Amino acid sequence: ATLDDVKARGKLNCGVNTGLVGFAAPDANGVWGGFDVALCRAVAAATLGDASAIEFVPLTGKTRFTALASGEIDMLSRNTTWTFSRDVDLKFEFVGVNYYDGQGFMVPKALGVSSAKDLDGATVCIQTGTTTELNLADFFRVNNISYEPVPIETNAEAQQQYLAGACDVYTTDASGLAATRATFEAPGDHVLLPEIISKEPLGPLVRHGDSEWADIVRWSFNAMVSAEELGITSANVEEMASGTNNPEINRILGTEGNLGEMLGLDAEWAKRIILSVGNYGEVFEKNLGEATPIGLARGLNAQWTDGGLLYSPPFR
């Protein structure tokens, strides 16, 4: 089983993006950071007790599924859209949605465009290797307008072309657009169009066939979401772990019940997650949130209680 392999190895092999602002990138010391990376760290903390016992495997759109299918990685946390065919035909198991995204458009303000429907004849930069080009083709086809697609491998190059005016529009997931815009010299000169042309639930995934492992990844993620909902943060987790009068908190942190044992882990698995990476909100704020240059609002990714879609099943 995967868990045993991971434990035997002492390291978690986690597939991440080769470089996407805010989601995954190595810093000057070679330490990976980002929103997707945090999930890897959470799982590592839960299973191995060490959030840095991870082997990061940078993957392109092309290589990610093979890497997972072949067992080269234990889990893939690389802004991957959950679709029917990937889940069913490619034989993977998406364990949740850590980021609700949708494909959007960014244009320079000076262009004076206010709707994607006005883009007839425009040159559109697309980041390839994902579902974007399919959505785009469908969108323009359905609306019967013409366009010129410019496929580009990486966000950095797309950004370069867009800024130089080699394309009028840049389309990718809205989060990516916002993140990219944030690093412009003059972010205010660019607008995101209101149309979101697709649903892009991005989430971590594992191979079919090892449900125990899928459960671990799924509940590691849910623990982070629930922790935010329940107000557990990396700052107060120690204190809460000594016992609260909220039984769910107690169950998550292992002071009550034996959830950890059911997962094949120890009782403190979730406590370690919160301690080392923080709850969902903390991770978001640290990597994508408004305090960062990227400055994304929570939007759909707010807790259900705040009008978002984040909704963790109960720990019970």
Next chain:
Amino acid sequence: MTTLSDAPKESFRLSMLIYDSRYRSLTIQFVALLGFMLVVAWLVSNTLQNLEALGKPIDFGFFSEPASYDINQRLIDYNSRDSHLRASFVGLLNTLLVAVMGCALATVMGVVIGVMRLSKNWMLSRIMTVYVELFRNVPVLLWIVFFMAILIETLPPPNAFRGETPSASMWLWDSMAVTNRGIYMPEPLFSRGLGDVSFFGAFNISLELIALVVALIAGFWASGRIKARADRIQEATGDRPTTWYLRLAVVVLPFAVILILLGFHLGYPALKGFNFQGGIHMRNSLIALWLALSFYTAAFIAENVRAGILAVSGGQTEAAEALGLRPNRIMSLVVLPQALRVIIPPLISQYLNLTKNSSLAIAVGYMDITGTLGGITMNQTGRELECVLLLMLVYLIISLSISLVMNWYNKRVKLVER
């Protein structure tokens, strides 16, 4: 005398398989073949087993399904509802397009640079040396992204042509726009067009084009006749009539007449909406890839050309000079015929390299066969095995055809020599 009057009758012994030179080679070959087949069988059985486990038996059915993605650069009609097969074919044509364009430019550049490197002008030959060393010693992939970045960063966007006081203007009397999205050139249009013919219902070729090509071929044929006549006159009288204007005329005139008959006019690109519309659009991805491959390969070709010319020893030129031949004649009658034999074989292998290197098109988003079949199609369908194997097959066929040409040429040259 210890003559063996009667050699012992040889009967087959097992050890002869190893110690008899006749059987030994059979044994070795048999072992090699067996080993090879075992390895292949092992690989195939692994593959089948793995595919079984994944539930993805080999199946090319996906080729007939709609590709659902768009391709900007296409030589035949294509839209996102067409099949993956057609998308791959579009990619293949794009590969061939950039390969042919690249080989042509690389040859021209390579020859010019190679000759300039041999120039007596120190400055010129030094600059060419720098060029050659610079391009040969940096990976081609870097050159491709470099050229793309140069195009994007230094050329004006279409926007710059807009407004009261545009910061950029079109070239050649407003007929050509050079932008960082590519170059928009006037396109040939025909007011009395002849329509298209369809081949196998798969793609169309316009009759105008066919007519023009036929006219050109006829023109060149006639020009060849004129040259042959000039050769004969020279043989007979020693004087060679000046024929270049006649030869030019028979090529140009029929072509021009057909153009006029068809109502030829140029369609100029004009800034409409977001982009220039009309005209021929050469995309920046194509230009960057084309230039990078050509510049890179030209550095190698230049070296071949230089070596070829140097290989024709100084003595040959001196002997020709001593006979009173003029420099241009020395080049065409003595040096080139000899140098070409040295130059062409490595030239063709450079063509091969260029074609293979064109597979790096994905780095700039040029949709060649690696970008379609080996890129988006593979990605969307998850049929890695089928796609990659097919991709390799396509390149193999291209390479082998080029090698065939090379072998044919080598054989021909050999025949002439002795």
Next chain:
Amino acid sequence: MANVSYVRKTMLPEKAPPVTSSGVLGWIRENLFSTPLNVILTLLSAGFAFYVLASILPWIFQSSWTAGSLGECREVIKATYGPDAHGACWAVIRERYLQLIFGFYPAELYWRPILAFVLALVALAPVLFSGLPRQMMRFSAVAPFLVPWLLWGGTFWVPLMVIAGIAVGVIAYNLLSRTVGSLAGIIAAGVLPVLWWIFVTSPLASGLQSIIPLGIEAIPSRSFGGFLLSITIGLVAITASLPIGIVLALGRQSDLLIVKTLCVGFIEFIRGVPLITLLFVASVLLNYFLPPGTDFDIIVRVMIMVTLFASAYMAEVVRGGLAALPSGQYEAADALGLDYWKSQRLIIMPQALKISIPGIVSTFISVFKDTTLVSIIGLLDPLGLSKAIRADVNWNGIVWELYGFIAFVFFIFCFSMSRYSMYLERKLQTGHR
């Protein structure tokens, strides 16, 4: 003609040439302005050179070396060189050069790759420069085991066991060729070590390790990146491809039809497809071809494919060397009673390889350049790292500085190697065989 007789009484001394044909002036006239066409060419080239330098040099030198992000850089440059200045932001190189060179290799262990490459150079030296003492060759034989061990680390028993495999082969050959026969010896020498490496090495090494621990910290291939990755792939490919290439070349030259066909097929196949498709095979197909459950490192897979790729080219280079040998050498060896393998080893290969060294160096250059392609399948070689660096919020948008730096380093490496191979070619042409 009456009397043609003439005798010179005093020999003329050597005189200085006229000014117009000597000295700086003479040189300039001769090389730059000898004809009107030359004048035009000189002016054009000078103009071109000036234009290129004038547009690049200010950018290179009106730069900032100290800043924490692209934005800061821009401000610093504007502040120092005026509002219109566009200079390079070398700060990114300053911050990331170690990463570009070593990838994710632990910083405290940088000495290991450095030492490894110094050792590799020392091992290569006697091969490349014929003047050095032959005893150094002994070290060259050990280096292929020592260098990888330094790079990847782990127990020292593994390289020892690998060497032991070779010893097994040699022993088997000696025993069998004496008792059973030379062909049996050769087969055993080919098969036994492979079996040893596959089945014995790793259990025995880990067993020994548990008894006598002897090793250094193991570094996973994942940590390799940047130029370390390029050079490692290049070195592995070239050292491993040489023996394979020799075998393929011999196969291609042999008159055994099936062997020849197999070798030709392999060589032409590999040379007929682009490297990138082979890398696709490494990254997405190799797992299908191997038994279910085997899963080894993408970097090792890439090394295998690049090695195969290099072998095909190497085979052609070696074949060229073999073809350059006069047939008399083969005949003389035969007539002395040397068998095929001995004559290959003692007579043919030493000569053929020497002739081939320039070709081998060229192959190495192109393999080294081609390692950049691994960025397309997501490995973090310098080019791949540059993308990752641009994904850092601070450096998002930076282009030229990274490409420029990478190109510069590649240029230095490849240029010096190509100079070296030219030097060799010249030496081979003039030197007594």
Next chain:
Amino acid sequence: MSELAVSREVDRSKMTISDEVAIQIIEMNKWYGTFHVLRDINLTVNRGERIVIAGPSGSGKSTLIRCINRLEEHQAGKIIIDGTELTSDLKNIDKIRSEVGMVFQHFNLFPHLTILENCTLAPIWVRKVPKKEAEETAMHFLEKVKIPEQALKYPGQLSGGQQQRVAIARSLCMRPRIMLFDEPTSALDPEMIKEVLDTMIELAEEGMTMLCVTHEMGFARQVANRVIFMDQGQIVEQNEPEEFFNNPKSDRTKLFLSQILGH
């Protein structure tokens, strides 16, 4: 140039011919593709015989010599050397090759090895002689061919005549019982020819069995005890040297001799 050779007294004391058969060739035939190079060759060479083979270019002399140590394969008939028949059995081939030395027209020394290494290579690797002993033997034979002082040089540094003498020494180091020479002097300048012929005569004086393709008629006269004339792949005439030169029987031989001597 054929009479350029040697005029010194040849010591024939040791040149005895034994009754033992060294080489026996019976009805041997060979084809290159469909071209019949050697036709029904019958030849018996006794131990100690010195045979010169002459004949026009392309008559198959080299091919015959090369068949004897299996550099070429014959297709019909028998070649028996020292009682061992030359078949495709590799062991026999090895055995025969180590008994038969061969010297080529173009020396074929190994340019990457010193003279000494050239001479010790085969003894060490084929005969498995200890290196020291092999070197002693080599020096012995290098002295015999009068160039011990060159032992540490490379072949490229020697003149043609010296190279050919090294080639002879190299063969001798394997202590062969039969020596084959294929036009050993025809690639040499006149002065050097003499050096090499001298060496060969010395060898003959010691009673070595020799088969020598050469056009040096002086050598043939002085040393050979039989001259064989070949044409079109056949042995046309065979006789003692004096008889052969002064009184050739066949027309072809006469024609050939008139060309070669008049020239």
Next chain:
Amino acid sequence: MSELAVSREVDRSKMTISDEVAIQIIEMNKWYGTFHVLRDINLTVNRGERIVIAGPSGSGKSTLIRCINRLEEHQAGKIIIDGTELTSDLKNIDKIRSEVGMVFQHFNLFPHLTILENCTLAPIWVRKVPKKEAEETAMHFLEKVKIPEQALKYPGQLSGGQQQRVAIARSLCMRPRIMLFDEPTSALDPEMIKEVLDTMIELAEEGMTMLCVTHEMGFARQVANRVIFMDQGQIVEQNEPEEFFNNPKSDRTKLFLSQILGH
């Protein structure tokens, strides 16, 4: 090897020397970089003269010859050929080159053309002679050098002597009035030297003006009417052949002759 040459009677009947000046060299100097190769050369050659130039290696013989048809440029002094001064004027150069034939040491035939094509190339493209006529002329001269039957072969298929004779025929096809030879026989084997010298003697017998760098003293004796000895870029001695060989004046000449004849 220098006396190997010719012993047949040379017919001197047509070897008359006219008073007309063919080549006049006045105070000519040439430098390679700063190296002074030719120093104050003064030389007048009349029509019909046959001059042999000798001298040690590196003395500037080749350079002198090559200056005469402007394969090298001289920096001071005058070279006047048939009344036309050799300047950088291209027309003069063309005129002079078509009057002066040159034969090189290494033949420099065009390997991609047949013998016949080698010979007709220049007449057709420089003299604009009809092809047929050019071929007839070529065959005429090929007969003269005794190899008409090789006309359709390629240079690679010919022996060295034959190649050099083709080179002579090729020059003759341009009907030059002056022939320059730069060591035409020094790359050839002894037998072939004879063939080529024979051809050159025939040419001399017909009264061709010839300048010949050679070390074939037999040739010089029989044919030349003047021998020029050069050393260190200067003309050191000049005399009629008999005088020159039997009674050299300068020490350098003596030394040179002793070396070259004793050799």
